[in-house]
Amino acid sequence: MEIKTVAIIGLGAMGILYGSHLAKKMPQADLRIIADQQRIDRYIKDSIFCNGQQCEFHYVTPEEKTSPADLVLFTVKHSGLEDAIRAVKNQVGKNTLILSALNGITSEARISQIYGHDKVLYSVAQGMDAVKEGNRLTYAHMGFLCFGDREPGSSSSKVKRVADFFAKMEFPYLVDTDMPKRLWGKLMLNVGVNQAVAVYGSNYGVIQREGQARDTMIAAMREVIVLAEKEDIDLSEADLDYWLGVLSQLSPEGKPSMRQDVEAGRYSEVELFAGTVIELGKKYGITTPVNQSLYDQIKAVEVGY
Structure with missing residues (x-):
């Protein structure tokens, strides 16, 4: 049809x-x-x-x-x-x-x-x-x-x-x-890029170059890899590299949705990103300090709306 x-x-x-x-x-x-x-x-x-x-x-x-x-x-x-x-x-x-x-x-x-x-x-x-x-x-x-x-x-x-x-x-x-793996890969990407750019207050350029924002992004993504294994999803460092390659193709002046939300004073999807990671971490007894820190910082901004 x-x-x-x-x-x-x-x-x-x-x-x-x-x-x-x-x-x-x-x-x-x-x-x-x-x-x-x-x-x-x-x-x-x-x-x-x-x-x-x-x-x-x-x-x-x-x-x-x-x-x-x-x-x-x-x-x-x-x-x-x-x-x-x-x-x-x-x-x-x-x-x-x-x-x-x-x-x-x-x-x-x-x-x-x-x-x-x-x-x-x-x-x-x-x-x-x-x-x-x-x-x-x-x-x-x-x-x-x-x-x-x-x-x-x-x-x-x-x-x-x-x-x-x-x-x-x-x-x-x-x-x-293998869409379940693709969905988890996109979650890993968003957990990193959306939240890091929102917290460090810039655009894609800030995570495309070496520095604290990029390091934070990658560390947040690695916490997702650990949790994916518990959910029988085969995410690896190779997948992280793939998504970093996707990011490298974006316009440095572009901005992910969460950064646009913060600039406009809108409530973001932090519960969908760091919130999901934190809850899964509790489920499996795995600490997720990077996502917890990003969650706390974004929530602190939203309290001021």
Whole structure:
């Protein structure tokens, strides 16, 4: 069954990035941006811009009755996941496939509890360096969306459906046959880069060069490697080197989402990153001092909001 209609929930950096690309490749009515009426009114009044170009989006409220979408993309922050799950109810039908581009290792399981494991493919967004300020997004590298089946070692017809669609849309993607490891690898990356850049107050450049920020980032990532082994996930120093290579390709002037949150006075995803590491450390009796320190420093900033 060919994918023809797409629903995106969440117009943060990733939602704008993916939405603006797809909007240029498919009929406007076939790409639905799901948002409540208050948000829609604001988007229309202020407009949304991507690399200086105004985005022409087709907005749909959660209450609006439409045919189910063939593909639903979750691009919200973790704090907005529960509302987003409810908001896409009218978009999910018998043959709908779902990709969650959220950070962390838990969103797929939560979405599956509501809509079923048969609809959810595991996915990870990586390589993007988008910066969102107000209603304007700028980026140099779009990155790509990596996805695959929940069970390692398989590549189903559902994965092929999405891959065929992305190829047709010229949407950068990669199919991975070990998505649990990929999810943990992305968690390791975020635990390092998001938190180190947020605490040391700069951009990607601060962790691309030698120094305290980079050392802290790597130390935080190594704490994830130890915990992954306890969860039967085969993360290693080679994987850490791979993700450092991904970071080296990003624009030095770009900023990860947590740094953008701190600058804007928004609450961050620290619970999703250091919070997850700390809780798993307690579960297995393993100390995680670097992530504890990063957690405490970021929380201290948020107390002042």
